[in-house]
Amino acid sequence: MRFLVVEDTADVAETIVARFSTAGHVCDHAGSAADARHFAELARYDVVILDINLPDGPGTAFLRWLRERGIGTPVLVLTARLALDDKIATLDEGADDYMVKPFDLGELEARVRAVVRRHRGEDTRVLEAGNLSFDMASRATTIAGEPCELTRREQILLEIFLVNRGRVLEKEELLTRIFGMDTETSANAVELYVGRLRRKIAGSDLTIRTLRGLGYQAMLAADPRAAR
Structure with missing residues (x-):
């Protein structure tokens, strides 16, 4: 699969990219919402892993930008926010799943596979x-x-x-x-x-x-x- 990892914290982004690349996937990394929009305009992705706190605005703005353009790529949101209202608002914006930092990479991989299966209408990996x-x-x-x-x-x-x-x-x-x-x-x-x-x-x-x-x-x- 091909991933777009939208994360401004370098070590977190590098860890995610390394994990999925080692598993046999292709990853592009965007450090800001502007970069993410640029990548999304140029390429088609199977999954977007999206941080909420970006240097040029909230990740939800990029998520809204995707959905307004009819781009249905599954989006898994990563955030340090714990409030239930934040989670509900993010899902309502069009996110497919939500994980709170810090997170386990194994669980992230499993969540991504589950999101992709749901998006494709499949019940198996x-x-x-x-x-x-x-x-x-x-x-x-x-x-x-x-x-x-x-x-x-x-x-x-x-x-x-x-x-x-x-x-x-x-x-x-x-x-x-x-x-x-x-x-x-x-x-x-x-x-x-x-x-x-x-x-x-x-x-x-x-x-x-x-x-x-x-x-x-x-x-x-x-x-x-x-x-x-």
Whole structure:
């Protein structure tokens, strides 16, 4: 998944980014509401982790900005505020969950997974496509019950395709979702990783189509479009 971490306290932000990056996710970091708006205008995120106290205004203002523009990305709020009224107000602004600082990183990861499942209308942490399964928590992939070893970026790419199955994904979007905003990586790297992933999941029911001039589309091999 791709995260936007909006947090002005450097050590807290670094800890969160390191934890989710190690778990196989891509994270962009914004230290202010203005930076967060800039990132949100440029990229599509799976989750926003949002601090309430930002140097240029309350995080709720950024949350309101997202919702007013119809951006439904799940938002998990972090704050030092303990009052119930603060929690209620934040949820009413459109937050999907709320954690009070200090917090446990393990619980944060679990809360994020729960928020994503609710947002996707799923009741499991496992994404499936026929005989292929991907566990979002353990990052483990199996094909017909057998382990399929993937690198961190191959895991990210597979997760993107599973979550967006049937949707055409442009190469540029995949580039930023795999490598993040701070990259000078060539778009040709996407072709490289798609090729590697295809070879590793060749025995699965998931197929990845190349739509020349448009991008890539993942679907079940049994789908009539997959043979086109």
